[in-house]
Amino acid sequence: MAARFITFEGIDGSGKSTQSKRFAELLAQRGDDFILTREPGGSAGAEEIRKLVLTGETDRWSAETEILLFTAARRDHLEKTIAPALAAGTTVVCDRFADSTRVYQGATRGDLRSKVDALHTLMIGREPDLTFIIDMDPAVALARGLARGSGEDRFEDFGLGFQKTLRHGFLTLAKSFPKRCILIDGNRTPDQIASEIAAYA
Ligand code: ADP
Ligand code: TYD
Numbered sequence: 001m002a003a004r005f006i007t008f009e010g011i012d013g014s015g016k017s018t019q020s021k022r023f024a025e026l027l028a029q030r031g032d033d034f035i036l037t038r039e040p041g042g043s044a045g046a047e048e049i050r051k052l053v054l055t056g057e058t059d060r061w062s063a064e065t066e067i068l069l070f071t072a073a074r075r076d077h078l079e080k081t082i083a084p085a086l087a088a089g090t091t092v093v094c095d096r097f098a099d100s101t102r103v104y105q106g107a108t109r110g111d112l113r114s115k116v117d118a119l120h121t122l123m124i125g126r127e128p129d130l131t132f133i134i135d136m137d138p139a140v141a142l143a144r145g146l147a148r149g150s151g152e153d154r155f156e157d158f159g160l161g162f163q164k165t166l167r168h169g170f171l172t173l174a175k176s177f178p179k180r181c182i183l184i185d186g187n188r189t190p191d192q193i194a195s196e197i198a199a200y201a
Helices: 017-032 043-053 063-087 097-107 113-123 138-149 160-176 192-199
Strands: 007-010 034-038 090-095 130-135 181-185
Touching: 007 017, 007 097, 007 160, 017 034, 017 130, 017 192, 034 063, 043 063, 063 090, 063 097, 063 113, 090 181, 097 113, 097 160, 130 160, 138 160, 160 181, 181 192
Parallel strands: 007 090, 007 130, 034 090, 130 181
Antiparallel strands: none
């Protein structure tokens, strides 16, 4: 069977990193060949870009500049990490991918979706085989995310209204890619969510 490319998406603090780790643990127990990676990041160059986009004032970068930075990071991640793993038959589990750019940059601060899509086609041209979109109450998710105190809160700092718009964006996205997107109710315990997702492992 061909190696699968599986992504986790959702608003900040929705539980993506918790659930992608749980999913990876399941694959490890089964003895599958896999890697767990994340965006922005997942390769040395992309981790450098991560520092630029996730720290500083909210107005540090325009949405247009962000599209370029996130896509540059993704291209490096794809070249150095994702594509070689898939070619070697290794399953790739990734915390965020192009859907995040579609929603965060494409539909939240001006209607930039067509620019996001054009750049994706030109420079990335790859969709995941399966995407879990963790949906949940934005106020709870925001409180969780900020409580972490990661110092990478530039997007959380846009506030609750922004997170509500993002949630709507992810719900719309799930409808437009129904074959690969599975909507997961994140307003439950980590165990309940993990056991639903485990059915797709
Ligand atoms: P994300 O990667 O989407 O930002 P995390 O997995 O880092 O989210 O979770 C954000 C915070 O919420 C963490 O402190 C985590 O331990 C906690 N958390 C994750 N999932 C749940 C859940 N289902 N219920 C309660 N807290 C959770
Ligand atoms: P992440 O570390 O997953 O943050 P969190 O744990 O809070 O969900 O992602 C970092 C931030 O970058 C997050 O706020 C979403 C944002 N982001 C974009 O705006 N566009 C993108 O293309 C990606 C991959 C992330």
